[in-house]
Amino acid sequence: MILVKLGGSVITDKSKDMTPRMDIIARLTQEIADSGQDCLIIHGAGSFGHIKAKEYCLQDGIGHPDHKQGIDEVQMDMRKLNGLVVDAFHAAGMPVASIPAGAISIFEDGELMELPANIFKHYLDIGITPISFGDVVVDRKKGVCICSGDDIMTHLAKELDIKKCIFVTSEEGIFSHYPPDEGEGPIPDIEHGQDIKFKSMNTDVTGGMERKLELIFNITSTGCDVILLNGLVPGRLKDALEGKEIIGTKVRGG
């Protein structure tokens, strides 16, 4: 079984509020269906979550004067995006069960405490693909916080003894320096825990890459392999699901 995260930067236009990329959602869901692999799907928020979550400071809890409206709106917007992804799976002929993190998880001070993996396992056992997504969730200390799709990936990879995780992003993979040289590809293979020396003129970019690798190492520490690929390129997700060599970065489980 393979855990797949459809990143918000691929399935939405991150720069425009509530703008889905319908053609890409349709193609990626079709690639998953065509691969014939058993998958568990997570998706991110892109412009359906990050813009308002920031506006209402939801990562910090319930301090904003309009926090109630913020919680309601971001949850509603995420369910709209999830509805579009679910519709696309239906069009591709795949039965799915939508499991919102906000309905079943508990956080404490921004850390995921509970998210019952057995619900996902049950759907998988009866042949239905579970699909979850980043969400506004309850937090015992802060009132609420944001659960990212990455939080769900990390948790389920550990709990369900997953062997392969795929992050579908809008990047070719992990690069050790920015901008890459002309024609240079991403680092193809990284061992769990390998020390990569990142360098860039833009600290935001390297910070982002370093954080991403840290998150991936968290997953590979369970022995699971992680692949990062560019979902904007047709066929790459399907090839990776089928175990073919692709352009991207593979991080080997430790």
Ligand code: IPE
């Ligand atoms: C964020 O999820 C969820 C909300 C902001 C409600 P992610 O952090 O997984 O989303 P992307 O993939 O980065 O857009």
